[in-house]
Amino acid sequence: MKPTVILAPAPQRRDRIFTSEALAALHDRYDVVDLEERPDADLGEHLPRAFAVIGQPDLGTAALESARELRVIANVEGNFFPNVDYATAFRHGVRVLSCGPAYAGAVSEYALALALDLARGISREDRAARRGEERYFGAGNDDAVLLSRANIGILGFGNLGRATAELLAPFRPRLRVYDPWLPASVVAASGGEPSSLDETLRQSDIVFVFATVTSESTHMLDRRTLGLLPDRARLILVSRAAVVDYDALLAELSTGRLYAAVDVWPEEPLPAGSPFRTLDNVILSAHRAGGIPQAYALIGDMVVDDLALIEQGLPPVRMQQASPELVGRYRNRPVT
Template sequence: MTVVCVPDSNARELLGALPDGVEVIAWNGEDEKPDRLAETVFWVPQVEDSTNLEGKFRAMPKLEVTQLTSAGTEDILDHVPDGVTLCTARGVHGSAVAELVMTVILATLRQLPHFIEAQRQGRWDPVEADDLRDKRVLIIGAGDLGEQTARRLRSFDATPVLVAHTARDGIHATSELPKLLPEADVVVLTVPLTPDTTGLVDADFLARMPDGALLVNVARGKVVDTEALLAELTSGRLRAALDVMEPEPLPAGHPLWTAPNLIITPHAAGSIAKAGPRAFALVNAQVRRYLAGEELVNVAKSGH
């Protein structure tokens, strides 16, 4: 019997039917362990699980595959034991997050925050807005999310410019940022959090962006120097839209709450009704690949 462990009963339902010979158990890390937990070979953690990972891995000594339902690996990668393959949900949430990127860019350019506030106050207050046509949008992070965002931007007649750690056909290297940033109307961050990207957007990075430019962060909060960004927002020189920030959750009274020229969403880019079903459709397919001895997709760390 092949034992698959998911975090809760809702996940077990979303996982759907699997071939005969598979037993699905639910465990979210509590002290009371289900029967046959120690026999688990395929584990699906809670979303962005970072609690007592060493203990959870010890409880599953026969584990061979850990399948995430999110794309980021920074919370778990260093804890995965040798011999265990780690897979991500790359491609599952890209469309939803890219939609939020488009939403906040358009909302900012079309002055939606101004009009919403005027409506709240009962004021008829027309102002001149802007559009996406001919805008140059720098997308730092050329994975699935970057590509999904670029495709949507082209449909609005904008010009996406993709940037990755290493240059390849049609994609610039991060080493080229000093010359790319001054030409960007919008900068979108879609990079994973790594030692190279932590603090990437610092005071020097922001200073290279032109007056009135917009920074959109749907990557991780630690990619951006919060104090440096606050200084640019407060001066009125730059605008921003943050779905992720540092610290997070953003505490009451934090200056970001009242910073001008800023749209905040609470790490909600992937929070859509179909997120769970889409993620567990991938999990189901991965379990079937595992059972058939086929190559898994979205491998972030090989156990072989």
């Protein structure tokens, strides 16, 4: 008999994250219980014989204790949520995986685009031109800067930070990196200078924020730390909104001292009356850095590959594994 795989991808859609080829491969190898097609089906009925769950349904202690054949929980949303009893999963040898790496390429390219826009005022001057207020030649470049050989900081050097560092390499920046979860040697091997949070902010004219949200990093960028940024610094926010105190950010941006590109917000959609919408030194983005068709389609391929490896008694290589030491620190919330 084929191993049973439960497919419960919500809030993702099956056909968005699985190409027809990947879905065919999944069905060819496994007995797939598709809860998107059968929304009235009982997850608990199928758990005792399931080899894998693809998705992020609630899996508490009782559910996992019943799932004696379970070997994989493949989260296809991208975050490790607190709706899984990770201790029980680890105790029973269940791999808990995330599709987060699928977004790294898309997010890093988008972050670089935002940095270039902030550096040269591209979208700001486009808006001015549409109002009939364009400034020709050097008149619109008084605050323009180069990324080439710039002092650049990266906060958080996981999948997104490292992918962005690779894209920045041709610009030959001085790259300072703050990531308290990594040894200095790992940062240095990727061309970065390990730095403290304060030093990274003080010494960087362009700062990319990729930090995940934990109990320690919540409001890491607050009134004090934002105040360390040099005048005319550019801040690119594309990771998790909770790492920033948005009231403090608004206060800094309202003075005109800083520039920012913001893709994540504490309340989404951004309220129509938000004062952020009135600021010309801010690029507004609607949480769209990673969610492109190519990134979504990559998720299904990653799932199929790693399930096959685990079924053969080998470790997964494409998805990110939940770590017992870290998973309890995350404070992620679903992206809707």
